[in-house]
Structures are given as C-alpha cells and as structure tokens.
Amino acid sequence: xxxxxxxxxxxxxxxxxxxxxxxxxxxxxxxxxxxxxxxxxxxxxxxxxxxxxxxxxxxxxxxxxxxxxxxxxxxxxxxxxxxxxxxxxxxxxxxxxxxxxxxxxxxxxxxxxxxxxxxxxxxxxxxxxxxxxxxxxxxxxxxxxxxxxxxxxxxxxxxxxxxxxxxxxxxxxxxxxxxxxxxxxxxxxxxxxxxxxxxxxxxxxxxxxxxxxxxxxxxxxxxxxxxxxxxxxxxxxxxx
Amino acid sequence: xxxxxxxxxxxxxxxxxxxxxxxxxxxxxxxxxxxxxxxxxxxxxxxxxxxxxxxxxxxxxxxxxxxxxxxxxxxxxxxxxxxxxxxxxxxxxxxxxxxxxxxxxxxxxxxxxxxxxxxxxxxxxxxxxxxxxxxxxxxxxxxxxxxxxxxxxxxxxxxxxxxxxxxxxxxxxxxxxxxxxxxxxxxxxxxxxxxxxxxxxxxxxxxxxxxxxxxxxxxxxxxxxxxxxxxxxxxxxxxxxxxxxxxxxxxxx
Numbered sequence: 001x002x003x004x005x006x007x008x009x010x011x012x013x014x015x016x017x018x019x020x021x022x023x024x025x026x027x028x029x030x031x032x033x034x035x036x037x038x039x040x041x042x043x044x045x046x047x048x049x050x051x052x053x054x055x056x057x058x059x060x061x062x063x064x065x066x067x068x069x070x071x072x073x074x075x076x077x078x079x080x081x082x083x084x085x086x087x088x089x090x091x092x093x094x095x096x097x098x099x100x101x102x103x104x105x106x107x108x109x110x111x112x113x114x115x116x117x118x119x120x121x122x123x124x125x126x127x128x129x130x131x132x133x134x135x136x137x138x139x140x141x142x143x144x145x146x147x148x149x150x151x152x153x154x155x156x157x158x159x160x161x162x163x164x165x166x167x168x169x170x171x172x173x174x175x176x177x178x179x180x181x182x183x184x185x186x187x188x189x190x191x192x193x194x195x196x197x198x199x200x201x202x203x204x205x206x207x208x209x210x211x212x213x214x215x216x217x218x219x220x221x222x223x224x225x226x227x228x229x230x231x232x233x234x235x236x237x238x239x240x
Numbered sequence: 241x242x243x244x245x246x247x248x249x250x251x252x253x254x255x256x257x258x259x260x261x262x263x264x265x266x267x268x269x270x271x272x273x274x275x276x277x278x279x280x281x282x283x284x285x286x287x288x289x290x291x292x293x294x295x296x297x298x299x300x301x302x303x304x305x306x307x308x309x310x311x312x313x314x315x316x317x318x319x320x321x322x323x324x325x326x327x328x329x330x331x332x333x334x335x336x337x338x339x340x341x342x343x344x345x346x347x348x349x350x351x352x353x354x355x356x357x358x359x360x361x362x363x364x365x366x367x368x369x370x371x372x373x374x375x376x377x378x379x380x381x382x383x384x385x386x387x388x389x390x391x392x393x394x395x396x397x398x399x400x401x402x403x404x405x406x407x408x409x410x411x412x413x414x415x416x417x418x419x420x421x422x423x424x425x426x427x428x429x430x431x432x433x434x435x436x437x438x439x440x441x442x443x444x445x446x447x448x449x450x451x452x453x454x455x456x457x458x459x460x461x462x463x464x465x466x467x468x469x470x471x472x473x474x475x476x477x478x479x480x481x482x483x484x485x486x487x488x489x490x491x492x493x
Contacts, residue, residue: 078341082337085311085337088312089309091305091309
C-alpha cells in the first residue's frame with residue numbers, strides 16, 4: 001500500500017488470547033492413553049465459563065485437548081470434524097488415526113505461526129487406533145510438536161510434570177492413570193490461578209473414545225496455616 | 241431409433257416443433273439402458289440396491305460402486321452413466337457440507353434434492369455443455385426425527401419425492417414388485433427389506449445381460465443411522481435366501 005495509507009481490513013491476527021483454557025494433561029497407560037483437562041474457560045483473570053469441555057473427539061480414534069484461546073480450539077475442532085467427514089465418505093473401512101491428525105495439526109500450527117497468524121493454543125493430541133501403539137503428541141502455537149509418554153500444557157508443565165515423572169509407568173492401569181491425572185489437576189487447582197476444580201477425563205483404548213462426565217475435584221482449605229490466627233489480638237491493623 | 245429427431249436433436253438448446261428437447265430425452269435413454277437400481281423408504285430407514293454389471297471376471301468385487309454416501313445420513317444410488325454421476329455426488333457432498341458449516345444443522349433432504357435438481361437442470365440450458373446421463377436416487381434420514389425420505393432427480397432436472405422407486409432397465413418390473421412388497425408389508429423394516437430387495441433385483445435381471453454383482457446399502461438403526469454398505473455376511477445371506485425363493489417360485493410356475 002502507498003505510504004500514509006491505512007489498512008481498512010479488520011485485524012485478523014490473534015496474537016493475544018482472550019478466552020483461554022489452562023492445563024491439559026495427557027499420559028499413556030497400559031491399554032491406551034488418557035487426557036484430562038478442567039472445565040474452565042477464563043476471560044483474563046475472570047473465571048467466566050465454568051462448564052466448558054476442552055476435550056474433543058476427532059474422527060474414530062483420536063482425542064484433542066486444547067489449552068489457550070478457546071475460539072481457535074473451536075475453529076480447529078470444526079475443521080477437523082469436516083476432515084473426519086471427508087475421511088468417512090471414502091467408505092474404505094480405514095479411518096485416520098491419532099498419528100495422522102496430530103501430524104496434520106502440527107503442520108497447520110507451524111504454517112499459521114509462519115504467517116504471523118497463529119492459532120493460540122497448546123494442544124495435546126492423543127489416541128489409539130485399534131492395535132497400533134498408543135500415540136501422544138504435544139503441539140503448540142509456535143508449531144513445536146513432539147511425541148512423549150506423558151505431557152502437560154501451561155502450568156501443568158511446571159506443577160504436573162514432576163509428579164508425572166515420579167509416578168508414571170508404562171504399565172499403569174486405567175484407574176492408576178486417572179488417579180495420577182486427577183492429582184496433577186488438583187495441584188494445579190491449588191496453585192494455578194486460572195485453574196478449576198471440575199475436570200473431564202477422556203480415554204482412548206483402541207476401540208472407543210470416551211469423554212467422562214464432569215468430575216469434581218477434592219480440595220481442602222482447612223490447613224492450620226490458613227485457619228490459625230497468627231497475629232496479636234490487639235493489633236488494629238491486623239487482618240488475619 | 242436414430243434419426244427420429246430430424247434435425248431438432250442436434251443441440252440441447254433446440255426445441256422440436258412439438259415442444260420436446262431431444263437431447264434431454266436422449267440423456268434419459270442412457271438411464272433407461274443401465275442396470276436396475278432401486279431404493280425404498282422403510283419404516284426405520286432407507287435401503288438402496290443396484291444391479292452392477294460386471295464387465296469382466298477380473299473386476300475386483302466391491303469396486304466400481306453405484307451407490308455413494310453423500311453425508312452421514314444421506315446416500316445416493318445411480319442409474320445411467322456413473323462417471324457423470326460422480327459430478328452430482330461431488331456437488332451433493334459440497335452442498336451438504338456447506339449447509340452444515342453455515343447452519344450447524346444437517347441439510348434437510350428436500351432442500352438438497354432441490355439443489356441437485358437445479359444443478360442438473362442448469363446443464364440442459366446451455367449449448368456448451370451436455371445434460372448428465374444419469375438419474376440419482378437420493379435417500380436421506382432426518383437426524384432428529386429419524387424419518388426417511390427418497391427423491392429421484394432426473395437428467396432434465398425434475399425432482400420427484402417417492403416412497404420407493406426404481407430406475408434403469410428393469411424399472412417397470414421392479415416398480416411393480418416394490419408395490420406388491422409394500423402392499424403386503426406396510427410396516428417393512430430395513431432388515432426385512434434386504435431379502436425382498438435382493439429378490440427384486442435378481443428377478444428383474446435379464447439373463448441375456450452380463451453377470452452382475454448386487455450392491456446394497458442402507459441408512460437404518462443397524463448402521464447406527466449412518467449410510468453404510470450392508471455387511472457382506474448379511475448381503476450374502478439375503479441374496480442366497482432370495483435366490484432360493486425365486487427358484488422355488490419358478491418351479492411352482
């Protein structure tokens with residue numbers, strides 16, 4: 001455009017997210033892979049939408065967990081649904097699995113960031129396609145993509161990964177894996193200001209993909225450190 | 241048969257003195273000379289069947305399909321030039337997908353049928369293109385009400401809504417058979433229709449024609465209300481039963 005001319009196009013680039021999701025935890029277990037995320041979409045520091053499912057079933061075998069900008073997560077979910085429908089139209093008894101979807105999502109994210117118009121998300125793409133080994137991939141808004149046995153996004157990376165490193169085993173049962181994911185999200189709820197005490201857990205076991213009903217987390221606030229009065233009674237400036 | 245157009249049949253943009261557009265009628269001939277295909281709205285869904293001629297023993301079974309999925313709960317079976325039909329299937333898929341993207345709701349079947357009618361009709365208006373040499377039987381099941389519906393879209397762009405219909409070589413005989421079936425079984429389910437449909441196709445198959453493969457698919461509770469080919473086991477069982485009954489009927493004659 002000529003010097004001095006201003007663009008009249010609407011600004012299209014999401015460089016700062018507005019409605020965001022927090023941590024997503026993913027881990028493989030003996031028979032497949034699970035994903036867990038809380039049900040909160042924050043509006044900055046406001047805990048605005050408290051019943052959001054941040055896990056999405058993609059195609060037949062895959063689960064997508066999204067942290068970061070919720071609208072971008074929804075947009076990508078719709079695109080992946082359309083892809084899954086086209087996959088289904090082939091009628092060849094063969095559906096795309098987590099490897100295919102996570103590879104595709106990885107490429108989309110990297111290409112978007114290369115155009116300075118990122119999808120502002122941190123995704124965990126998990127799944128198990130029939131007898132193939134379970135698959136777990138982290139993809140984020142920069143286009144970073146890697147496979148692992150367990151991942152966490154956001155604050156979960158700092159609070160949850162240490163717990164996962166201590167306790168994760170390849171032959172964990174489903175209940176053990178769920179308990180470990182729940183524990184990580186509990187710790188996140190205590191220490192992450194943008195986390196919440198209600199979660200979804202999604203399970204991919206090769207035959208089906210199931211997302212649980214919302215699960216409330218246990219949280220305890222009766223610690224002596226919180227409840228005991230520490231300051232002198234006659235100090236008028238003391239508040240607690 | 242050739243030459244009855246007497247010069248008025250050279251282009252789709254010419255009417256004959258008696259008000260006919262011969263090129264469109266000739267397109268219909270391509271449909272009439274193809275293998276029979278039929279579709280029935282049953283109580284709990286839609287069943288499609290096609291008599292797929294085998295041009296060679298080397299053909300891999302299950303390929304060169306004549307019945308196509310259009311969307312989760314919509315399928316289309318074709319009479320006539322299947323290569324032409326691929327354009328129509330592709331258009332139907334686009335229409336259905338774009339409608340869903342816009343309205344977050346599955347496209348109503350009558351709307352999809354109307355769009356396809358307009359699409360096929362458009363190709364009868366211009367000198368630079370030719371009409372499609374195929375008829376599409378579009379069968380849908382509504383996602384919420386589970387109500388089945390069936391539309392027949394012809395090369396001239398006309399759209400008819402049917403309870404059940406047939407196209408192709410054996411369409412007259414097939415239609416008669418279908419009427420008998422529906423008169424005897426007004427509450428026909430898709431599972432029950434399998435054998436009856438196999439029987440009709442085998443009955444109207446002309447022995448002088450090539451061997452054929454029965455292609456059969458449905459949208460019903462057994463397929464989770466999604467368009468799916470009938471599982472091979474069930475198809476073979478239905479065909480075997482149909483052949484057995486036909487032989488018994490022939491012996492009676």
